[in-house]
Amino acid sequence: MSHDNQPGVVQLPSAGIPADQGLSSLGLIMQLGGSLLAAGVALMSFMALVAMSGPGESLWMFLLLGTCITRSLFHRMAGTELLYGHRTGLSLDGTATSPLRGLHRYIIVGLIHTVVFTLVLKLKFDVPSKLLFGLALGLLAWPATLGALLYSNIFKRFVSSPGKQIPVSEDKGFEGAAILMTVLGVCGVLATGTILLAMFESGGRAMQEGRVLLVMLALVMLVVRSCLHVQAGISGLRTTSVDRSVELANRYANFGVISAFCTGGALLLVAMTSRLDLSGLAGVTGAVWMLMAWPMIIRRFFSDRQFADLLAGDNATLHRRSPDAGLTGLGWLLLAHAVFGASFLLPELVGVGELPSGMGKVFDLLGSVGERSPWWSAGVIMMEAWAGYELIRMSAHHRVIATIYAAVAAAVTLYLFWPVLDQFKQSSVSSPQHMLVLMPIAIALVIPTSVLILVNRKIAPTARARFRSRPKT
Numbered sequence: 312m313s314h315d316n317q318p319g320v321v322q323l324p325s326a327g328i329p330a331d332q333g334l335s336s337l338g339l340i341m342q343l344g345g346s347l348l349a350a351g352v353a354l355m356s357f358m359a360l361v362a363m364s365g366p367g368e369s370l371w372m373f374l375l376l377g378t379c380i381t382r383s384l385f386h387r388m389a390g391t392e393l394l395y396g397h398r399t400g401l402s403l404d405g406t407a408t409s410p411l412r413g414l415h416r417y418i419i420v421g422l423i424h425t426v427v428f429t430l431v432l433k434l435k436f437d438v439p440s441k442l443l444f445g446l447a448l449g450l451l452a453w454p455a456t457l458g459a460l461l462y463s464n465i466f467k468r469f470v471s472s473p474g475k476q477i478p479v480s481e482d483k484g485f486e487g488a489a490i491l492m493t494v495l496g497v498c499g500v501l502a503t504g505t506i507l508l509a510m511f512e513s514g515g516r517a518m519q520e521g522r523v524l525l526v527m528l529a530l531v532m533l534v535v536r537s538c539l540h541v542q543a544g545i546s547g548l549r550t551t552s553v554d555r556s557v558e559l560a561n562r563y564a565n566f567g568v569i570s571a572f573c574t575g576g577a578l579l580l581v582a583m584t585s586r587l588d589l590s591g592l593a594g595v596t597g598a599v600w601m602l603m604a605w606p607m608i609i610r611r612f613f614s615d616r617q618f619a620d621l622l623a624g625d626n627a628t629l630h631r632r633s634p635d636a637g638l639t640g641l642g643w644l645l646l647a648h649a650v651f652g653a654s655f656l657l658p659e660l661v662g663v664g665e666l667p668s669g670m671g672k673v674f675d676l677l678g679s680v681g682e683r684s685p686w687w688s689a690g691v692i693m694m695e696a697w698a699g700y701e702l703i704r705m706s707a708h709h710r711v712i713a714t715i716y717a718a719v720a721a722a723v724t725l726y727l728f729w730p731v732l733d734q735f736k737q738s739s740v741s742s743p744q745h746m747l748v749l750m751p752i753a754i755a756l757v758i759p760t761s762v763l764i765l766v767n768r769k770i771a772p773t774a775r776a777r778f779r780s781r782p783k784t
Contacts, residue, residue: 327705331477332466333639335484338393339491339608340647341417345387346604352379354597361589371435378424385420389413394612396476410469410477414457421454445661449654456650465704482633483616485556487640489547492560492609494644494761496540498754503533505750512746522581529577532570533602539563548637560613567606575599635705636770641762642702642709645716648758649696656692659685683727691723698762710766717763721756728752 356376359369392413409415429447432438438446460466469477480487507530510523543559575595582591698716701709725732731748 327634329480329482329484329487329633329635329639331480331484333480333487333635333643333703334393334477335480335612336487336491336637336640337643337647338390339488339612340643341390341393342387342608343390343605344647344651345383345385345390346608347601349380349383349387350597350600350604352376352383353600354593356380357593358590361593371431375428375431378427382420382424385417389417393477395615411461411466414461418454418458418461421451425450425454441661442658445658448657448661452650452654452657453647456646460703479616480633481631482637484640485547485553485613485616486633486637487643488560488609488612488637489544489556490637490641490761490765491544491644492540492563493544493548494641494757495605496537496544497757497761499537499540500534501753501757502750503530503537505746505753506530507534509746522584525577525580529574532573536563536567536570539566557613557617560609564606564610564613567609568603571599571602571606574602632770636768638702638709638766639705641765642699642704645695645699645702645758645762647699649692649699652688652692653696656685656688660689687723687727691720694719695758702766713762713766717759717766720759721763724752724755724759728755 353376356373359373359376390413393411396410397412425447428450429443432446433440433443507527510527510530539559540563543556543563546559547556549556575598578595578598579592582595585591694716698709698713701712706712728751731752
């Protein structure tokens with residue numbers, strides 16, 4: 312083949328970094344996070360609206376949650392622009408825009424939202440200053456992290472080059488997406504599979520109720536969906552066949568959409584047999600929205616990049632393994648997960664003793680565990696963020712740092728949950744409650760285990776590949 316159609320060499324900050332520096336994986340993560348947060352907050356807003364009996368605190372809470380939805384939508388739009396660019400690439404005055412314009416816009420919106428949110432909580436709800444400061448730190452965590460990275464030397468070539476598009480990585484970003492699919496898919500298998508097994512363990516009269524059987528059928532579909540998710544992710548990690556990886560990803564996306572509607576239908580029937588009200592309908596709608604988010608994101612991502620190669624034909628860029636083997640995508644996942652955990656842990660650390668009882672249980676679940684000191688979780692979060700940062704930069708010591716994080720995180724997780732595990736050892740009878748309590752322990756170990764395997768796997772060089780085109784007749 313002639314080399315005339317080959318793209319120019321992309322100047323990278325250092326060896327081992329893909330052409331897009333893992334920004335495609337960041338786009339996928341921000342799309343998913345924005346969609347889930349928008350759906351969850353929208354459901355909470357609807358509940359607040361239904362609960363309102365007149366103007367007062369409920370109305371203010373509804374307005375506050377509305378600002379959170381707006382912020383989440385900007386969060387998703389920033390991820391979309393990272394993947395597909397701005398529609399015109401021009402600002403309102405006709406000048407070229409930065410390829411990271413969506414991230415800049417989200418950072419500004421996040422800062423404004425934090426100020427407005429905290430002011431309303433202080434002036435209208437008289438939240439204690441100590442707790443308010445912790446909530447502000449939690450809300451600022453992700454915008455501040457993105458801002459610090461954008462203005463560092465890592466993305467200098469994008470920030471200082473208005474109008475320059477983010478290049479597509481050597482593997483089209485598929486291996487980074489495969490890592491995300493594998494990790495998230497394993498979490499899905501553990502979550503849905505454990506709930507399904509707990510329902511089987513309960514047995515008795517509950518298994519004879521139609522509502523329970525509907526929920527179990529929906530869970531079976533979700534388990535199958537998660538298995539397809541994992542299969543598509545593992546296929547992408549092997550990179551032996553681009554066509555096979557895209558085919559499995561699309562199969563997961565199609566089944567994911569179908570399973571979302573089937574689960575929504577089952578939940579709707581359950582709601583109709585018990586008590587059908589606006590809250591139940593809102594809950595079903597929110598569940599379907601959340602279940603459809605990731606399959607739709609994956610479908611568009613793979614289809615868009617495959618379609619671009621099909622249109623280019625023989626002039627398409629060759630598909631080959633990225634120099635990082637998708638590890639920058641794993642780095643963005645670690646960094647995002649660490650900041651998400653810090654967003655819930657910071658209010659607990661700063662405003663300890665000021666949390667209401669109900670809110671305190673939520674922060675205990677998402678931040679620290681049981682009676683252990685929350686500083687154990689804080690240490691793990693800091694190590695996770697450090698490991699993610701080194702993977703994004705693909706520094707010389709990224710493998711060592713990531714391996715140390717995986718070992719420490721697994722050990723600390725077992726230490727935090729040890730009182731729960733010790734109770735299971737003393738109890739001779741297994742119950743559905745035991746299985747449900749074990750689920751968060753297993754899910755908490757997924758990321759450290761995945762990091763340990765992915766950063767130390769041996770990657771064999773693979774042949775170049777491109778999408779098949781139908782022979783001309």
